[in-house]
Amino acid sequence: MTVELKEFHGRVVRHLAAEGMTQFLVVGAGLPSSCNTHVAARETQPRARVVYVADDPVVLSHGRALVATDDDTGMVEGDLLDPDAIIDDPVTRRLIDPALPVVVIIPHRLQFTPDVDEPYKRVGELRDWMPAGSHLVVTHAVLDSRPKTADRVVPVYQRIFRRTEDASRTRQQVLRFFDGTELIDPGLVYIRQWRPDHPLAARNPERIWTVGGVGRKPGP
Template sequence: MNDYFLGGKDNFAADREAAEEILAIAPEVRAMAKEAQDFQVRVLRYLIGEGITQFINIGTGLPSGYNTHQIAQELTPEARTAYVSRDPVVLSHARALLALDARTTVVEGDILHPADLLADARLRGVIDLDRPLAVVMLGVLQFTPDADDPFKRVAELRDRLPAGGHMVIAHAVLDSRPESAQPIVDVYKRILGREEDPSRTREQVLGFFEGLRLIEPGLVYLRQWRPANPLAVRRPESVWMVGGVGRKEDG
């Protein structure tokens, strides 16, 4: 669906159908997909400036446009990236595309099993868990209801990060679109085959950063996170997705 929102070709009929349902309710979702991509570029530029060259992207979809490893390697050639997904189509497609890139791998896993994920031989072949790294989760936690205990799982992952490690989260929130909340939630509940409501407010999303130091400007609407041109930040709440970067302090 994200690829479809971005105008890509790597999507299926079911993706397009569900995406069009969402767009009928909230046409700005196309802009949100682009803003999330731009947010990732700014975040990776910041992290590499801080000396981080290792990235674990959890919940990646089909490779679409400007991906984490491409952004990172443009900024620093030695950057290493591990993509994580449970989707067999994503795993197969991504591994075929990345077969010749020794600094990038694709791992089967998810945020709900952090210990298994970090123990994976493919991941350890690319990522040195004893050195600072960044875990990137863009738009994945918003599909994980509280019944799956995502706050506990994220905390388990945080505890396993080395000192100086970072966690990047972008999460849709419906604070500014209360009239659209239920129709959007209903579509995603059907797509996910779940009865639970996975939606959260900004204050609830803030809980994922417990135990981390939030990097300025904190958890804000994506357009507000270190924009390249501050004058371009218009109606930030219209892109109803918040993002932030947390750092695990030394000691």
């Protein structure tokens, strides 16, 4: 995860924790860093419970050794494309109370997932599991400001992930992942524009190529 993405997620987690959120599920966790979700959340919610989900053996190993070191933090082996396995994992069931609002964070996995894998359906399954008052956080690279770049970028992704499908999306297509939620201010924007710590930090937002947003599931 890039520095800009880590800063965005830090701002989101701190904001939601300050709003009273105490449960976090990170689907597609990366290697441990100083910007981990449990660190940011516990600045205002000392007993925040956090579950990290990863399918990379290296991330799982490091996470279990360096992150899942207390009773309120856990690592789960799983993948966004199998939400039921994540939800039913004993670690998730121990740490996440399905009767209380939860923050589901999908940091970067979707931009590598083509439509043939039904990502909208899988995100929808997670959303349906989330109780009212929960939040969905999604980031996704887009090429809206550089449409001609897609011809060069897409083949690189295809080679790296050994796929023939095109997983690139526009901002409007990313917006569909928030169906069934209400985007909180400032909406789905380039991540530099999402509640920056300083106005200067939001300059040239499109240079990052990545949009992010937070959707709240309606209800109490």
